[in-house]
Amino acid sequence: MDNKKIITDIKNEAKTFFVDASGCHDWSHIERVHNLSQKIGKEENADLDILKLASYLHDIARKQEMEVKGTFCHAEKGAEMALNLLKKYNLNNDVINNVVHCISTHRYRNNKKPETIEACVLYDSDKLDSIGAVGIARTFLFAGNAASGKMYTGNEKEIVKTGKDYSYTNEDSGYLEYEVKLKHIKNKMLTETGKKVAKERHDFMKIYFSQFFNEIEGKK
Secondary structure, three states, X not given: OOOHHHHHHHHHHHHHHHOOOOHHHOHHHHHHHHHHHHHHHHHOOOOHXXXXXXHHHOOXXXXXXXXXXOOOOHHHHHHHHHHHHHOOOOOOHHHHHHHHHHHHOOOOOOOOOOOOHHHHHHHHHHHHOOOHHHHHHHHHHHHHHHOOOOOOXXXXXXXXXXXXXXXXXXXXXXXXXXXXXXXXXXXXXXXXXXXXXXXXXHHHHHHHHHHHHHHHOOOX
8 A cells, every 4th residue: 555645634534533532542642652653563564554544543432432431342433433434545455454453453451362463563552652651641641531530549459359340430540550451561562572662661660650659658
């Protein structure tokens, strides 16, 4: 595929789904995932145009999901929306199918596995934006906008033991997301490049939350 205009047109259409979106999943998140996917994609010999389209479209249903407190999966819904959108453009079926597959398998909390190198790269790029300095900021934004509004509750470690999903509930918090998801991301990377980036971001989070609780407890 070599059509810069189509990619630009799809990018501009994708932007319309992020008007007034929460800062944790706004267009700046899309730009970061795009930039990471291009960096990782080059290292992993992936199709960079496929990754452009997939990164622009992967969260087009996220705003809707947040509005209804997670009653549907934004990855599944987004894949359906992306399929309808992509059919309007002069793209071959292999391109469309790969992009849709990337979107449907990018979510951490579902059982669909990426099966193309492009899907693996998108998955890693999206997950990497949820860890490290930016990831911590985003998780507190999410808790403030879509869940309890709390930085921490003090119940996080007990909640994790139950195995229940407390997303979008009053028990949710920025720190709970770290315990449930963020500290496990490093071991979920699918590409060698993603694994290298994840280690540095993971190490930063450990330092951050150590300091976080030292300050809460008045130790530092």
